[in-house]
Amino acid sequence: MTASVVGVLSCFAVTAFGIAPLAPDAAALPKRTVIETLATPSIEAQLDELAAHHVALTRSEATRSSDTPDSLLKRAGAFDPAAAAFLRADPLARRVLQGRAGKMVHLTADASGQVQKIVVRFPAEKVEQQGSHFTRLMIERNGAGFSARTETAPLQAQVALGSGVIRTSLFAATDDANIPDAIASQMADMFSGDIDFHRELRKGDRFSIVYETLTADGEPITWDGGVGRLLAGEFTNNGRTYSAVWFKDNASGKGSFYGFDGQSKRRAFLASPMEFSRITSGFAMRFHPILQTWRQHNGTDYGAPTGTAVRSVGDGVVEMAGWQNGFGNVVHVRHSGDRTTVYAHLSKIDVKKGQRIEQGQRIGAVGATGWATGPHLHFEFRVGGRHMDPRVIARASEAVTLPNYAKAQFQQTVASVKTQLSVAETMDGVSAAD
Ligand SMILES: [Zn+2]
Numbered sequence: 473m474t475a476s477v478v479g480v481l482s483c484f485a486v487t488a489f490g491i492a493p494l495a496p497d498a499a500a501l502p503k504r505t506v507i508e509t510l511a512t513p514s515i516e517a518q519l520d521e522l523a524a525h526h527v528a529l530t531r532s533e534a535t536r537s538s539d540t541p542d543s544l545l546k547r548a549g550a551f552d553p554a555a556a557a558f559l560r561a562d563p564l565a566r567r568v569l570q571g572r573a574g575k576m577v578h579l580t581a582d583a584s585g586q587v588q589k590i591v592v593r594f595p596a597e598k599v600e601q602q603g604s605h606f607t608r609l610m611i612e613r614n615g616a617g618f619s620a621r622t623e624t625a626p627l628q629a630q631v632a633l634g635s636g637v638i639r640t641s642l643f644a645a646t647d648d649a650n651i652p653d654a655i656a657s658q659m660a661d662m663f664s665g666d667i668d669f670h671r672e673l674r675k676g677d678r679f680s681i682v683y684e685t686l687t688a689d690g691e692p693i694t695w696d697g698g699v700g701r702l703l704a705g706e707f708t709n710n711g712r713t714y715s716a717v718w719f720k721d722n723a724s725g726k727g728s729f730y731g732f733d734g735q736s737k738r739r740a741f742l743a744s745p746m747e748f749s750r751i752t753s754g755f756a757m758r759f760h761p762i763l764q765t766w767r768q769h770n771g772t773d774y775g776a777p778t779g780t781a782v783r784s785v786g787d788g789v790v791e792m793a794g795w796q797n798g799f800g801n802v803v804h805v806r807h808s809g810d811r812t813t814v815y816a817h818l819s820k821i822d823v824k825k826g827q828r829i830e831q832g833q834r835i836g837a838v839g840a841t842g843w844a845t846g847p848h849l850h851f852e853f854r855v856g857g858r859h860m861d862p863r864v865i866a867r868a869s870e871a872v873t874l875p876n877y878a879k880a881q882f883q884q885t886v887a888s889v890k891t892q893l894s895v896a897e898t899m900d901g902v903s904a905a906d
Contacts, residue, residue: 528588530580534694535592537573544569545587548579555587555618558611564620565611568592574694588613593688595695596624603627603700606688627686627693629700633896635680638673643750645679653750655683658702660748662729665739666714667707668863669748670774674710680896681705682889704889717889721878732886734874740807742785742831743866745815745851746774746838770859771814771852778819778847780838785813785853785866790827790835799850800842803835811865814852817844 531548541559545552559565568575568590575594581587589612596605601624609622634655636645646656659681660669667673684700686693704717716737720727729737784805791812792804799816803823806812819839823829840847853862874882 528580528582530578532691533577533579535569535573535575535577539569539573541569544577545579548577548581549585550579550581550587551585552581552587554616555590555611558618558620562611562618562620564609564622565618567609567622568611572695576688576691576694586613587611587618591689593691593693606693608689625688627688628690629684629686631703631892632683632685633681633892633899634683635896635899636678638677638679639675642669642673642748651681651683652699654699655681655702656750657748658683659705659707662702662705662716662737663707663709663714664742664744664748665737665866666743667709668743668866670744670746671772672709672743672863677707677709679705679707680893682892682896704893706893715893717886719874719878719882719885721875722881723875723877730874730882732890734879734882736873739866740786740831741862741866742783743863744774745782745785745813745849746776746780747783749780771816771850772862774838774849774851776838776847776849778837778839780849781834782815782818782836782838782849783832784815784829784835785862786811786831788813788829790823790825790829793821793823793825793827793835796842798843800844801836801839802842805829805835810856812854812857813862814850814854816850816852817841817848819847 529549533544533548535544541556544559545556559568568577572594575592578591578593579587580589589610592609592611594607594609595602596607598605605624605626607622608625609620611618611620634646634649634651636649636651638645642660643653643656646653646659659679663669681702682704683702686700701718704715706713706715708714715732716729717732718727719730731737782803786805786807788805788807790803791806792802794802796802796816799814801818801821802814802816803818803821804812804814815835817839818836818841820837821835822837823835829835838847838849844850851862853860853865855865
């Protein structure tokens with residue numbers, strides 16, 4: 473790992489972003505010297521061969537939903553009515569333009585624009601294989617006609633590093649660092665017990681992360697955001713640093729996020745009742761909540777567009793789901809330890825009284841029902857009927873510790889992740905210098 477990390481550093485100097493392969497360290501592989509005499513073909517023979525060889529041109533494209541066989545071929549630099557006809561008629565070849573757009577197309581044509589070969593890569597057919605495999609569809613010229621075949625092949629995972637500083641928003645920072653949205657959301661989720669990303673981000677907060685990207689035949693995949701899992705991260709919020717690592721213990725085969733101290737990141741309560749997304753992060757409170765005037769304001773208000781999903785911050789039972797004056801459409805969830813959470817002004821309620829729900833489960837959608845001047849979620853946390861600060865509750869809630877048998881394996885994981893994170897941090901030094 474050290475060798476690949478060092479190799480990657482030189483790329484970061486230019487791009488501030490890069491990929492380290494998960495391949496074994498080349499220096500650690502067994503070495504063997506093979507001496508063999510290679511016959512050198514004569515220059516004349518090589519020149520003859522070159523002259524006889526047509527120049528082939530390979531282009532990469534992604535399919536678009538508006539594509540026809542002709543438009544796709546044209547974009548890939550080919551003009552070939554016979555190939556277009558094959559793409560329309562052949563049951564396998566037709567799949568190139570069926571279903572979801574964004575398939576990766578590699579087209580090889582000769583100098584006259586005639587198609588020699590088309591390789592198309594897209595998600596595996598079986599849902600359970602989609603995280604680990606892809607479909608490779610090959611179309612090849614056979615004399616005057618074409619043939620097509622498909623196969624399923626494994627995706628490769630690479631480790632990518634990224635880091636950033638919050639200046640305006642989390643997504644502006646991840647955009648600057650070329651970090652995909654799916655990973656930004658996983659990062660908000662990873663620290664959802666520590667930081668309320670909707671309300672607590674500060675200018676100058678910083679993060680470093682290690683995550684997986686997936687490639688098919690060496691190229692980053694164009695579907696599902698092209699990413700796998702967020703593997704580790706460090707987030708400094710308002711001067712305090714939180715760290716977490718994805719850890720799957722070999723005995724149970726189950727994975728989840730842990731702090732470097734071995735404490736599970738899963739808490740009894742999430743810090744925020746809304747999933748963090750590009751949409752909610754950019755939605756400022758552009759109105760004055762009437763609530764403050766009709767009684768003492770005992771909750772936290774989250775500005776968000778109508779229809780944004782609202783989730784229960786903890787496991788519990790729905791105590792009330794319906795209309796209440798002032799609150800409009802409201803859901804009350806009862807949790808263990810005489811604790812209750814309240815979600816008000818909803819445009820839609822998705823749960824029923826008496827229903828058992830899990831942490832993170834959707835209970836309704838943001839709205840402006842009841843006494844609200846604009847769409848927002850009013851959220852309350854009560855313990856024994858008394859109002860409490862939800863963020864204090866979320867942090868104080870009991871954490872689970874790693875089982876003893878997994879500790880050695882965990883320490884190894886943390887050690888290698890720390891090395892990667894320190895490399896990620898140096899990348900920020902490069903990108904901040906601009
Ligand atoms: Zn409120």
